[in-house]
Each structure stands twice: as C-alpha cells, then as structure tokens.
Amino acid sequence: MDSNKTVLISGGAGYIGSHTAVELINAGYDVVIIDNLSNSDAAAVEGVEKITGRKIPFEIVDTCDPVALKGVFEKYEFETVIHFAAYKAVGESMDKPLMYYQNNLVSFMNIVEMMMQFNRRNILFSSSATVYGEAETLPVTESTPRQPATSPYGNTKQIAEDILRDCCRACAGLHGIALRYFNPIGAHPSALIGELPRGVPNNLVPFVTQTAAGIRECLSVFGDDYDTPDGTCLRDYIDVVDLAKAHVAAVNRMTDDKMKEKYEIFNVGTGNPVSVLELITTFERVNDLKLPYKITPRRPGDVPAVWADTTLANEELGWKAERSLDDTLRSAWKWEKHVRGL
Numbered sequence: 341m342d343s344n345k346t347v348l349i350s351g352g353a354g355y356i357g358s359h360t361a362v363e364l365i366n367a368g369y370d371v372v373i374i375d376n377l378s379n380s381d382a383a384a385v386e387g388v389e390k391i392t393g394r395k396i397p398f399e400i401v402d403t404c405d406p407v408a409l410k411g412v413f414e415k416y417e418f419e420t421v422i423h424f425a426a427y428k429a430v431g432e433s434m435d436k437p438l439m440y441y442q443n444n445l446v447s448f449m450n451i452v453e454m455m456m457q458f459n460r461r462n463i464l465f466s467s468s469a470t471v472y473g474e475a476e477t478l479p480v481t482e483s484t485p486r487q488p489a490t491s492p493y494g495n496t497k498q499i500a501e502d503i504l505r506d507c508c509r510a511c512a513g514l515h516g517i518a519l520r521y522f523n524p525i526g527a528h529p530s531a532l533i534g535e536l537p538r539g540v541p542n543n544l545v546p547f548v549t550q551t552a553a554g555i556r557e558c559l560s561v562f563g564d565d566y567d568t569p570d571g572t573c574l575r576d577y578i579d580v581v582d583l584a585k586a587h588v589a590a591v592n593r594m595t596d597d598k599m600k601e602k603y604e605i606f607n608v609g610t611g612n613p614v615s616v617l618e619l620i621t622t623f624e625r626v627n628d629l630k631l632p633y634k635i636t637p638r639r640p641g642d643v644p645a646v647w648a649d650t651t652l653a654n655e656e657l658g659w660k661a662e663r664s665l666d667d668t669l670r671s672a673w674k675w676e677k678h679v680r681g682l
C-alpha cells in the first residue's frame with residue numbers, strides 16, 4: 341500500500357462512508373475502514389467489497405478509544421483520514437447533549453491528536469450545512485456567516501470545524517478540509533449499499549421510502565405555510581454518490597498538494613432548491629406509485645430554506661453534482677425494496 345494513496349475512513353460502514361469508500365477505490369485509492377458499528381452494519385463493508393471486488397481492511401474500533409485508535413495508526417500507513425464517525429440525530433442531541441459532545445468531539449480530537457503524533461498529513465471532516473442555520477442570504481456561500489447552533493449536534497459540527505482550523509494553523513504538517521454537506525439522499529445504483537436508519541427515520545427520504553414500502557402509514561409534511569413558492573421548506577438534496585465523489589476530489593486536492601490554504605471549506609450540494617412537496621411528487625412520478633401524506637404543523641427548529649452556492653467546489657475541486665433528482669429518488673426506492681426483500 342502506497343501511504344499517499346491510502347485513506348483511513350472512520351465511520352466507513354455508515355451511509356456516506358461506505359459510498360465514499362467505493363468511489364475512492366474506483367479512483368485508485370486503497371482504503372482502511374474503522375467503525376464501532378453503533379449506528380451501522382458490517383454488511384455495508386461487504387457491500388463495498390462486492391461492488392469493488394476488493395477485500396477491504398476493516399477494524400471494529402471506536403474512535404473515542406485512544407488506545408484502539410493508536411493501534412490503527414501503528415498498523416496502517418496512510419496520509420489521509422476522512423472522519424465520518426459521529427452521531428447525527430438533531431432531536432436526540434437535544435435530549436442527550438453530553439453524549440453528543442463526548443462522542444463527536446472526543447472522537448474527532450483523538451483523530452487530530454493521532455495525526456499530529458504520527459506526522460500524518462490530511463484530515464477531511466464531515467461537516468454540515470446545519471452550521472449556516474437560518475442564513476440571511478441564499479444561496480449560502482462558504483463565507484456566509486455561520487449562525488449560533490440551534491442543537492448540540494450542530495454545535496459539535498461548528499466546534500470540530502474550529503478545532504480543525506486551529507490545529508492546521510498551529511501544526512506545520514497538518515492540512516484540513518471541511519465539507520459542508522447539504523441533504524444527502526439516495527443510494528448506490530447497485531442497491532448493495534444505502535442508508536440504514538434505526539427506528540423511525542428523522543430524515544425525509546428514508547421516511548418517504550419506508551412509507552412507500554408500507555412500514556409507515558402516512559408521511560407527515562411538516563408545515564405548508566412557509567414563505568416559499570408552495571409553502572413547504574426548500575432544501576438542497578445531494579445524491580450520495582455525487583457526495584462521495586466530492587470526497588475523492590477533496591482527497592485528490594490534498595494528496596496532490598493543490599490546497600491554497602492549510603484549512604479549506606467547501607459546500608457540497610447541487611445548488612438547486614427543492615421543496616418537500618416537489619420531492620414527494622417526483623418520488624411518486626419516477627417510481628410510479630402513490631404516497632399517503634398529510635400536512636402537519638411545522639417541526640420545531642426547521643429553517644424555511646437553505647441551499648448551496650457550489651461555485652467554490654465547482655471551480656476549486658473541479659467537482660459538480662451530476663445525478664438527477666429523478667435518478668436519485670429511483671435509487672432510494674430500489675435500495676428500500678432491496679432491504680425489505682420486496
């Protein structure tokens with residue numbers, strides 16, 4: 341394994357991590373996956389192996405455990421880590437803030453510390469558009485000011501971004517990129533990997549696909565009285581394979597020594613706002629089915645609209661979202677059917 345061509349993926353058995361592993365391998369990288377399987381399944385690693393035809397080094401390791409993590413750094417040579425491993429449920433973070441701060445920040449600080457101790461070079465961090473909150477101007481660019489976080493989950497993303505910025509500034513050998521994801525949806529076209537929410541899904545598309553599969557009786561549309569064209573919220577839904585390819589572009593930038601600053605931030609979205617009702621009708625049309633849904637009150641904490649200005653990622657990473665919403669929503673349904681054996 342060439343260390344400059346090897347990437348450690350924490351949380352690599354998760355939704356975005358597994359898709360990113362596939363795209364990195366397709367682009368000629370070797371990957372090492374670590375995951376504590378707290379919200380994922382080892383079957384995802386097998387899915388990556390089936391898609392790529394490669395055996396993936398995989399260790400069940402909790403990034404909050406510094407001894408176990410050190411063992412990974414001793415065992416494998418890699419110059420780059422992509423840190424996905426984190427909790428991500430906004431509501432749960434309101435109920436269990438300390439659990440979120442401990443898990444998301446301790447794991448990240450352990451990664452940064454090991455990178456510095458072992459003189460490894462590049463950290464790619466999974467951030468979120470949640471850092472923009474209710475932005476004053478739309479679409480948001482990377483320099484749109486972050487708003488105070490409205491959940492401990494969102495706060496962990498802001499704090500981790502700041503930790504990465506400060507450590508890259510202080511440590512000569514360290515380089516960092518934060519990717520701010522908008523709303524990742526869909527699944528790999530093979531339907532061998534996809535999103536596996538535990539319990540009742542919080543996010544729109546898993547709720548949509550589970551309703552279509554008959555697991556949920558009725559989809560709730562949270563509010564139709566927003567100041568938007570059809571009254572429902574606007575989001576920037578990014579296909580998970582496109583998102584995975586953005587990681588490859590960012591890793592290329594780091595390993596090819598093309599960064600302009602030691603710490604950089606990129607929005608990863610499509611640049612197209614889509615309403616909740618548009619998403620539902622598109623899902624129905626492309627999959628030729630009817631979804632039972634009803635309008636319910638707004639969900640506390642939701643922002644009316646947020647979508648990305650993707651100019652920076654387009655120009656600097658040479659990346660742009662390519663898959664259509666139609667294809668993405670087809671893939672989401674194909675995956676749900678695969679999981680349910682339909």
Ligand code: UD1
Pocket residue numbers: 428430431468469470494523524542543544545547559560561562563572573574575616639641642643
């Ligand atoms: C949410 C989080 C965000 C996090 C992201 C992770 C909030 C406020 N934001 O984004 O911080 O990074 O998930 O994936 O929770 N909707 C319905 N019915 C449903 C579910 C959702 O109408 O059953 C609507 C929501 O009101 C929203 C849109 O669908 O307008 C998207 O919701 P969701 O998928 O939960 O994503 P975000 O809230 O944008």
